[in-house]
Amino acid sequence: MFGFIGKTVRVLALAGVALLAANATATAAIHPEGVSAALTGSETSIPFGWVEFCERHAEECMDEDHAAQDIELTAAALKKISRINADVNRSIEPVTDIDQWGLIDRWDLPTDGKGDCEDYALLKRQKLVAAGFPRAALLLTVVKQTNGEGHSVLMIKTSRGDYVLDNLTNQVKPWSTTPYRFVKRQSQENQNVWVAIAPKDEGHQFAQR
Secondary structure, eight states: OOHHHHHHHHHHHHHHHHHHTTOOOOOOOOOTOOOOEEEEEEOOOOHHHHHHHHOOOOOTTOOOOOOOOOOOOOOOHHHHHHHHHHHHHSEEEOHHHHHHSSSSOOOHHHHHHEEEEHHHHHHHHHHHHHTOOOGGGEEEEEOTTSSSEEEEEEEEEEEEEEEEEEEEEEEEEEGGGSOEEEEEESSOTTOEEEEEEGGGGGOOOOOOO
């Protein structure tokens, strides 16, 4: 996603993460006071990668407007989420879309065991839904890294605020503690609608204790 040179550098970094992940256990903890929830704005453009993905995998994209749902973030739920995040990070070989498909950007489920950032996020979403978590709380999200390169993560909406599952780390982190600038994500009310995300310093909505 978002540029051949940046993708190549990121894939090399991912390879290092995969090696570390093989010998590391993901750790995560519930913040007792809750963490912030991302503040979203108006509808925005839908990533073309998502549109094409839905053309190939209509069963993953069928949706109608519905009430937003959050995950009740218990210790058991967080343990399950952390395990799935780490399992997917370990199981997928990081490869750029150029190398794999000959395309600048293609979103897909990594059924061949290879993929890049959005493919990890799609697989995590699928596995979390299969584990019983509501799809409306599992939101594909586009961010910018500190070097300006685009990146994709999975944002999870919980009763304790918003957390991020990232293929660059096995840690399940509060969205506000990541180094990213958040651009847009799927709407909780309809996954085929995407909404802009306000800067972190404007996201002063906090999960209730």
